[in-house]
Amino acid sequence: MKLRKVLLGGLAAAIACQDEKKPTYEGPYAAQVTEAVPMIERAVGLKFKTAPKLETRSKAQVREFIAKQFTDPRAMRDLAGEEKAYKRLGLIPDTLKLQPFIMSLLEEQIVGYYDPGTKVLYIVEGSAKDAVGVTVPHELVHALQDQYVSLDSIQKIEGANDRRAAAQAVFEGQAVYEQISVMLGGANVAINLPGGWDRVRDLIRDSQASMPIFAGAPMVIQETLIFPYLSGAEFVRNFKERKSGANLYRDMPVSTEQILHPASFFGTRDAPTTVVLGPLVNGTEVYQNTLGEFETRLFLFEHLKDQNEAVRGATGWDGDRYVVVNTPQGEGVLFFTVWDSSVDAGEFYDIAGQGIEKRFNTKGVTAADKLSKTYSANGRSLKLTTTEIAGRPVVIYVDLPAGANTTVVQPAQVRLTQ
Numbered sequence: 001m002k003l004r005k006v007l008l009g010g011l012a013a014a015i016a017c018q019d020e021k022k023p024t025y026e027g028p029y030a031a032q033v034t035e036a037v038p039m040i041e042r043a044v045g046l047k048f049k050t051a052p053k054l055e056t057r058s059k060a061q062v063r064e065f066i067a068k069q070f071t072d073p074r075a076m077r078d079l080a081g082e083e084k085a086y087k088r089l090g091l092i093p094d095t096l097k098l099q100p101f102i103m104s105l106l107e108e109q110i111v112g113y114y115d116p117g118t119k120v121l122y123i124v125e126g127s128a129k130d131a132v133g134v135t136v137p138h139e140l141v142h143a144l145q146d147q148y149v150s151l152d153s154i155q156k157i158e159g160a161n162d163r164r165a166a167a168q169a170v171f172e173g174q175a176v177y178e179q180i181s182v183m184l185g186g187a188n189v190a191i192n193l194p195g196g197w198d199r200v201r202d203l204i205r206d207s208q209a210s211m212p213i214f215a216g217a218p219m220v221i222q223e224t225l226i227f228p229y230l231s232g233a234e235f236v237r238n239f240k241e242r243k244s245g246a247n248l249y250r251d252m253p254v255s256t257e258q259i260l261h262p263a264s265f266f267g268t269r270d271a272p273t274t275v276v277l278g279p280l281v282n283g284t285e286v287y288q289n290t291l292g293e294f295e296t297r298l299f300l301f302e303h304l305k306d307q308n309e310a311v312r313g314a315t316g317w318d319g320d321r322y323v324v325v326n327t328p329q330g331e332g333v334l335f336f337t338v339w340d341s342s343v344d345a346g347e348f349y350d351i352a353g354q355g356i357e358k359r360f361n362t363k364g365v366t367a368a369d370k371l372s373k374t375y376s377a378n379g380r381s382l383k384l385t386t387t388e389i390a391g392r393p394v395v396i397y398v399d400l401p402a403g404a405n406t407t408v409v410q411p412a413q414v415r416l417t418q
Contacts, residue, residue, distance in 0.1 A: 028056050029123065029136055036137040039182045044144060044174070045245060052143040054121045054136075062124055065115075066106045070099055074158060081287025082161075084324045088333040088399055090359055091220040091302055101217070105225075108213045111135045114142035116152035137182040141175040149249045162272070162292025162320075165227065166253045173232020174248060177240075220298050227256070227294060235259050242266050256294035257317055271418050273319030273338045273392070278413030282405045283325035283332070293317040296337070296348075303355035313351030316344025318392075319416070325400075325408055332400030334408040338392055338416060345393035349386045352397060356382055374406070381406055392416055 025033040033054060041047050057065070069075055076099075083098040092098070112123040112135035121139045123132055145151060151171065157164040214222065239248055243266075255272040258265040277288070291299065293314050301310035319338040324331060339345035353364055353373055360377035364384070367373070375382040383406040385396040394414075398406045 025051070027054050029054060029132060032133060032136045033140065036140050036182050040137060040140055040144060040178055043178045043181050044141065045247070046144060046148060048144055049147045052121060052140055053119060054123065056125050057122045058125050062110055062122075063107055065113075065122075066103055066110075070103060074156060077287070078158075078289075081289065081324060084287060084331065085289070085322055085333055086220060088324065088331065089299055089322075089335070091299060092218045096218065101213075102221075105213050105217065105221070108211050112139050114139040114146070114151075116146050116150070116155070119143070119146065134179065134183070138175045138179040141178050142171065145171055145174070145249070159289055162256055162290040162295070163254050165224070165256050165292060165294065166259055168228040169232030169235060169256070169259045170248060170252055171232075172228035173234070173236040176229050176233040177236045219302060220295070223298055224295065227259075231256075231259050231294075235262075235265075238262050238266065256292040260293060270318070270340075274417045275319050275321035275336055275338060276415040276417070277321055277323060277334075277336060277409050278415065280323070280325060280408055281410055282408050283327040283400075286324040286326050286331065288321065288323045290320050291322060291335070292320070296320065300348075300351055300355055303359040304351070309351055309354075313348050316340040316347070318344075323408070327400060327404045329401035329404040332398070332404060332408075335397040336409070336414065337395045337397070339395065342388075342393045345386055345395050349384055349395050352395070353384055356384070376402065387411060389414055390416055 025037065027033070033052065037048065037052065070079070079099050079102070083092070083096075086092045086098075087094050087096075110124060111127045111131045112121065114121045121136075121143055123135065127135070142151065154164065154167045154171070157167070214225070217225075235253070236248070239246070242262075253259055253265050255264075257270065257272065261270075264270040272292075275290075296317055297310050297314035300313045301307060304310060316339050317337065318340050320336060322333060322335040324333050337345075337348060339348065356375050357363060360375060360380070360382070362375050362377040364373035364375045371387060372383060372385040375384075379402045381398075381400050381402050381404060383396075383398045385398075387394055387396070389411055394411070394416075396411070398408055400406055400408075
């Protein structure tokens with residue numbers, strides 16, 4: 001389950017209210033649903049196959065629903081694995097327990113949500129009128145999406161976090177874009193919204209920052225939660241301008257790179273490289289997944305606090321795979337990245353090295369062949385290696401307990417496919 005938040009709570013003041021029409025939909029918030037449904041159908045270009053269902057839930061029922069999501073074995077496995085990986089990569093504090101924190105964050109944020117399992121849109125009882133006015137059209141877009149593509153199956157994609165993030169950006173981005181369009185009476189968002197598209201971006205960030213738990217969350221959590229809504233909405237805006245009338249669900253982006261860089265999707269299509277690490281030669285596997293270009297950018301920014309360098313270091317990303325490993329000395333992580341060119345790989349190699357030095361307050365030792373650097377600090381052994389596999393430039397980042405063998409996989413055993 002993804003967050004169903006009032007990301008655009010402030011939009012109610014920025015957008016003129018629409019006159020209420022006589023309801024034709026029976027149920028809670030009938031007037032809002034009656035008005036929104038035909039406008040959403042026109043904007044998306046698809047009709048509801050069956051009438052949407054909307055019910056109310058108490059806050060206690062919402063808490064119960066949230067808790068249930070975390071009993072799913074896949075969700076529990078992913079959260080536990082991501083917690084270990086993000087701690088080793090320095091993206092979240094070692095003391096943070098990810099599951100209870102995310103649960104608290106969800107409870108703080110939810111005003112309404114669409115549940116693909118029950119096919120029902122739920123609104124939290126007692127929610128402010130303005131918040132409901134924003135949430136209903138947003139969640140109705142999700143209800144419509146789910147009648148043409150299974151949102152539940154997208155949410156359950158395993159071992160491909162970057163691909164899942166790209167799909168979520170499409171669905172959340174479309175819901176954000178069309179909810180604003182509905183509130184504008186079907187008008188062009190970028191032209192007719194006071195303040196234009198920059199105002200949309202500001203409102204999304206401002207509404208999030210006003211929530212205490214979110215405001216205190218680590219940067220990686222804040223940014224990965226905002227990404228589907230903000231970057232996703234910009235992707236949808238591009239899609240509507242460049243492919244007017246096309247079905248958004250028939251040709252989905254498969255990486256955050258394609259969300260971040262329009263030319264990678266709308267121009268010469270840049271499909272990501274799939275990385276299969278092969279057998280581990282040191283340690284046993286705990287968890288595997290991908291970061292993608294967007295989270296690679298966050299990884300660099302976390303340690304450098306330089307947005308331009310983080311963007312530069314992540315640009316040219318073409319695929320990755322990380323694995324959390326358990327060695328006799330303790331846990332560690334390997335982060336294997338593939339790049340479009342040797343120049344892109346070299347930039348990541350240099351900038352990631354700067355991040356290690358700043359994070360651990362240490363200096364690297366360059367190997368005689370100048371293709372790798374080793375770092376020692378705080379009881380850790382780290383290594384950056386730049387090389388080629390099947391003619392493709394790659395960079396390998398390893399962080400293990402001091403004394404562990406930093407060769408986790410043999411490069412010759414790694415398979416790269418597109």
